[in-house]
Amino acid sequence: MINTIASNPRLIRVTYVLLLIVSYFTIYNTIFDEKVSLVGDNASYYILGNSIANGDGYTNIQHSEKEAHYHYPPGYPVVIAAVVKVFSNDIITIKKLNGAFLLGAILLLFFIVKRLTENDHIAFSVSFITLLNYYILGYATIMMSEIPFLFFSLLCVLVFLKIDFSKPIFKNWLFFLLLICLSFSFYIRSVALALFVSMVCFLCFKKQWRYVVGLIGGFIVLYLPWMLRNSDAGNTYVSQLFLKNPYQPEQGSIGFSDLIERISINFGRYITKEIPSGMLSSNEVVYTDASAPITEWLLGFLLIIGIVFGIYKLQKFRTFILLYVLAFFALLMIWPYIWYGTRFLVPLIPLLIFLFIFGMISLLKWLQEKIIPKQLKHFTTITTVVLLSFWAFMYGSNSVSKLKDRAKGDYGDNYKNYFALADWVNKNADDASITAVRKEGLFYLFSKKNVTTYQKTLDKEAQLAYLKNKNVDYVVVEQLGFSSTSKYLVPVIDRYPNKFKTIKQLQNPNTYLMQFLPELGYSGAWKDGKRNGYGTYVWEDGQKYIGYWKNDVRHGEGAVSFATGERLEGVWTDGKLNGEVIKKTKNDVIIERSIYKNNVKIEVINEAN
The missing domain is CATH 3.40.190 (D-Maltodextrin-Binding Protein; domain 2)
Structure with missing residues (x-):
């Protein structure tokens, strides 16, 4: 039986795919979290999806104004709306849709790696280890756009790898499928710009000018409706991108020196934190102002070296993969560093894992050819199996265990x-x-x-x-x-x-x-944090003072109105009535004139009959 499978490449491929599917269902059902994620974005996506499904358009139905929404691109809300219309608006159902996107992404990754390496074993290893990734699994259980984008971006990559660019454009249906998938990816997350740029640059490098024009023109045509809709409101993501701190807009926009500082901080953080964490760790990243220890820098650079070596050893589409990785990281480098976290790296993690594994296997092959004795002919195979098994077992079991505990836990x-x-x-x-x-x-x-x-x-x-x-x-x-x-x-x-x-x-x-209760309390002028100048104060019982203040107390001419409609007009000194006070009815008829001292009436000058 084993010999039959080993001698049949197609049977090997089918077996690996079935193993991935069975593994997915086993793992996903174990770690599925029914709770609403505390990431605010996921609630916004859900609300927008329901707005579309209910016929309210792309609007903020959570607001009384029900105004048009401009911040999040509509790709993922459209997917949610489709689920709501076909199935229900149950949050658990929508969460499981993201799980389906994860399964699709894992299978796409298998066929991408197979096409790049012509090796089913490497394709399975990369896909299985990616399935165990703590961050990818975690985002597959919440209503966020990371996993849908991962699916559509990998679909774009696979379609791009399969296109025969020697064919005429209008007879190449795969190219039009690419245009649709690429545009929809951009409607899900703006980081799809990295895919677009890398594909255009690769086609320019190959001198496929007709496809360059077709890709740029088709992408603009498909994205134009959203651009026109947002023309008046502006691109909120772009405007935030150029703020020093999107959460503290009062700090203003960045300058050239701020941009250099941003790139420097992001570079160091991705090397020491995000890349090692995204590929190897299931621990939440701890960010501090302290400099990263040398061990973190060393681990980060070792991973980068392995990734670069993996790109170098690729025989197919090396230039495209290199361009995509560089374009993706170029965007991350100019990202506001306040937007930190491995979540921004999630769409690239599967590719980084593949490149590192491929680089590691290529290095082992080189060692076997140059250094290891010829008698150890199975050195590369055995070492690779041991290392990948150790990685999958140690990292995977920890990821699944943590996510399982998180699913069982409660809100803080x-x-x-x-x-x-x-x-x-x-x-x-x-x-x-x-x-x-x-x-x-x-x-x-x-x-x-x-x-x-x-x-x-x-x-x-x-x-x-x-x-x-x-x-x-x-x-x-x-x-x-x-x-x-x-x-x-x-x-x-x-x-x-x-x-x-x-x-x-x-x-x-x-x-x-x-x-x-905006009508209650003080309304008026302030100075040095105290009530100074002309102002009004309203009490809950209906009493109201209109007049002058000094150092937080009534000081100067003013009038007090009561719930009955009667009114006292006089002069306050340091918060107390002093001097002549006139009492009037609500119809402005004088009731009496009197003399006050320190808020006490000491004499009636004239009392109305």
Whole structure:
């Protein structure tokens, strides 16, 4: 039986594919996580997909304005919308779709490696180890675009490798399939630009000018509708790309020196953190300001050397693979370094694993030819099997174990509180209510009520005006591990405590749902953080003061109105009434004139009859 399989290449290939499929279902069912991911993007994709499926267009249905959406490209939401229309909007169903994309990506990778190396064994080894990758498996269980993009980008690579560029363009159906897949990949993630650039450069290198024109022209035509739709709004990703810090826009745009610093930081981080972690580790990367130890640099460079050697030893499409890797990393180098994490490397991890394994096998073959005695003719095969088996067992078992534990785990207390407040809003708030929150997509999934974010501005008055303009009813103060709430929202609450009434408070950690009452409390001029100048103060019982302030207290001419409609007009000194005070009805009829001293009426000058 074994000899029959070994002597039949097609049977070997079918056996390997079946092994990959069986392994996928076994592993994926073990690590599948039914919980909603805490990555805010996944909720946004789900919301946009439902917006399309429900006939609301590509809009932010979580907002009261239901305005058009421009930030995320529509590729992955379109996929979600298709699932919603055909099956259901159940989140678990959509998560499992990403699992199906993972299986497709693994099989595509098998055939890509087979085409590049003409070796089924290497193709299986690379595909199986990739299937065990901690990050790829993890992203296959959440509603994010990484795995769908991985599938379509690998499909583009496989189609590109199969195209016969000696054929006329209009008789080459694979080329038109490539155009569609490449454009759709770009609609999923902008990093597909690396694929496009590498393919164009490769065709230029091969002097396939008609295909160059066809690829560029077809890509522009297919992407033009999205470009035209976004022409007025601008490309939000591009605008964020050129900010020093997309999460702190007040820092402004980058200059040339900032760009050099960004490239330097990204280069060091990818060498010491992202590449080793993405290929070999199942531990979450820890980022610190401290310099990376020499061991991390050494490991990173050893992996790079192995990858480069793997590219060098390729006999087919070496130039294209090199161009794709370089173009991908060129984009990552200019990425804002605040956008850190292995997630940005996920689409390239399978290719890096392949190149490293192929480089390692090529090195072992060279050692056998040059150094190892001829009697050890099976040195390369045995050593390769041992090393790959050790890699698959040690790394794979750890990845599966960690992801399995994560699937069984619960949300942290900070997110439990956050979702509990969303549930309170769902059950108690008016359907038209609006809540200002840090992660609006996640809050909307649990509250089913309108949400908005707050402005990323240090200007307290601008923040207050924004909340008023958005007709916000509630705000949430949480501890989700981000600094923006405490940086941008809390200072406004501290300045205007009477405008924010605590409705519900949860502890460990302290999490607040506050009703926003813009008409209450102080509104007016400030100086050095204190009320100074002309302003108004409104109490909950309907009492209102309109007049002048100094050093945070009433000082100067002013008037107090009561819920009954009556009004006192006078002069305040350091927060107390002093001098002549006139009391009037709501119709402006004088009731009495009196003298006050330190807020106490000491004499009535004239009392109306």
